Amino acid sequence: MKRTIVLASHHRLxxxxxxxxxFISGGGQDIVTLAAYLDNQPVExxxxxxxxxxxxxxxxVVLTDMTAGxxxxxxxxxxxxxxxxxxxxxxxxxxxxVAMEPADQYISDARIDALIQEAKxxxxxxxxxxxxxxxxxx
Amino acid sequence: MKRTIVLASHHRLxxxxxxxxxFISGGGQDIVTLAAYLDNQPVExxxxxxxxxxxxxxxxVVLTDMTAGxxxxxxxxxxxxxxxxxxxxxxxxxxxxVAMEPADQYISDARIDALIQEAKxxxxxxxxxxxxxxxxxx
Numbered sequence: 001m002k003r004t005i006v007l008a009s010h011h012r013l014x015x016x017x018x019x020x021x022x023f024i025s026g027g028g029q030d031i032v033t034l035a036a037y038l039d040n041q042p043v044e045x046x047x048x049x050x051x052x053x054x055x056x057x058x059x060x061v062v063l064t065d066m067t068a069g070x071x072x073x074x075x076x077x078x079x080x081x082x083x084x085x086x087x088x089x090x091x092x093x094x095x096x097x098v099a100m101e102p103a104d105q106y107i108s109d110a111r112i113d114a115l116i117q118e119a120k121x122x123x124x125x126x127x128x129x130x131x132x133x134x135x136x137x138x
Numbered sequence: 139m140k141r142t143i144v145l146a147s148h149h150r151l152x153x154x155x156x157x158x159x160x161f162i163s164g165g166g167q168d169i170v171t172l173a174a175y176l177d178n179q180p181v182e183x184x185x186x187x188x189x190x191x192x193x194x195x196x197x198x199v200v201l202t203d204m205t206a207g208x209x210x211x212x213x214x215x216x217x218x219x220x221x222x223x224x225x226x227x228x229x230x231x232x233x234x235x236v237a238m239e240p241a242d243q244y245i246s247d248a249r250i251d252a253l254i255q256e257a258k259x260x261x262x263x264x265x266x267x268x269x270x271x272x273x274x275x276x
Contacts, residue, residue, distance in 0.1 A: 009154075011161040013230060016147075016154015020203060023149040023175065037161065065158060065230040067262050079265045086264035091229035092151060092203040094261065112263060120258040123232065124205050125250060126224035127217045 001057055003103045006050060007090065008034040008075065009065035017063075017095055024092070025099045036071045047074040051081070059083045059106050061098050063090035085112045093122035139195055141241045144188060145228065146172040146213065147203035155201075155233055162230070163237045174209045185212040189219070197221045197244050199236050201228035223250045231260035 007014035007021075014033040021031070032050055036043045054060055060083060064072040067088040075086050083106055087094065097115040101107055145152035145159075152171040159169070170188055174181045192198055198221060202210040205226040213224050221244050225232065235253040239245055 009158050009230070011158040012154040013151075013158035014154070016150040016152070016157070019154070020147050020149040020151035024207075062264075064264075066234075066260060067264070067267075069162075072264065076264065076267075079267075084265075087261065088264055089229050089231050089257070089261035091227050091261070092147070093227050096204075109265075112265075116261055116263055119227070119261050122204060123225065123227035123229070123254055123257050125254055126200075126202075126205070126210065126214065126226055127222075127247075127250075129205075129214075129217075 001059060001104070001106070002030065003059040003061065003101075003107075004030045004032055004054065005095070005098055006032045006034065006060060006062040007095065008036070008047070008050075008062060008071050010036050010069060010071055011038060013065050017090065017092065020092060021095045021099060024096060029099045029103075034071070043070050044074045047071075047078075051075070051078045057083070059103075060085070061107065061112075062086040063095060063098070064088045065090060085109075087112070087116060091119055091122065094119035139197060139242070139244070140168065141197040141199065141239075141245075142168045142170055142192065143233070143236055144170045144172065144198060144200040145233065146174070146185070146188075146200060146209050148174050148207060148209055149176060151203050155228065155230065158230060159233045159237060162234060167237045167241075172209070181208055182212045185209075185216075189213070189216045195221070197241075198223070199245065199250075200224040201233060201236070202226045203228060223247075225250070225254060229257055229260065232257035
């Protein structure tokens with residue numbers, strides 16, 4: 001068993017996210033990027049080429065840029081493929097969370113939901129963060 | 139008054155997000171990207187150069203890749219600059235929400251919180267989306 005992370009977006013967000021993810025995580029994950037609408041290739045063909053190339057036992061986690069978009073929609077039919085998770089609205093904390101998962105077992109539905117919750121919690125209004133060190137006031 | 143969106147990340151996520159945002163929104167926003175650790179330039183210097191270049195009345199919305207990271211930390215001191223909002227854990231729905239805000243008035247704290255909530259809600263487990271069209275079953 002092996003896991004592949006698919007990062008998919010309109011234009012180059014997926015490639016940029018892979019670049020940052022590799023830097024932060026140190027690399028080592030099997031990551032495929034799909035950047036749609038950069039040429040005249042139909043998105044559906046791009047998606048099918050990525051998804052049909054995997055062996056049946058491959059654990060596949062697809063992260064896409066947003067739900068309401070053709071890129072995400074073309075992956076939709078693959079949500080019933082065994083060992084396939086599709087999450088939209090990707091950010092770095094989500095990608096990092098998936099990348100750090102142990103690769104020797106399939107990711108469970110419950111674990112995916114936990115990673116999604118962590119990614120939501122990681123969207124933070126930094127202006128509202130309380131500074132802990134108040135040494136200057138002493 | 140004018141608004142600038144700053145997209146900042148370790149490596150190239152910020153540039154990738156700008157590329158996709160421009161494509162989806164049609165462009166027209168004033169966007170600055172900061173890609174840290176691509177050269178030997180200190181991150182703090184990069185951040186200071188971006189943030190000190192703005193006139194005092196500029197509305198600035200900074201989106202960064204993640205809270206626990208040096209890129210975000212170097213922006214932290216600017217959270218008390220007037221008309222400045224800093225949000226970590228950026229994704230496309232968040233950037234798109236900010237980009238679509240009317241640019242003729244400052245974004246309020248309440249509006250920022252609403253945009254953050256929308257960005258959280260946009261991280262979706264696509265496997266769990268219910269298909270509405272059940273025409274095939276009839």
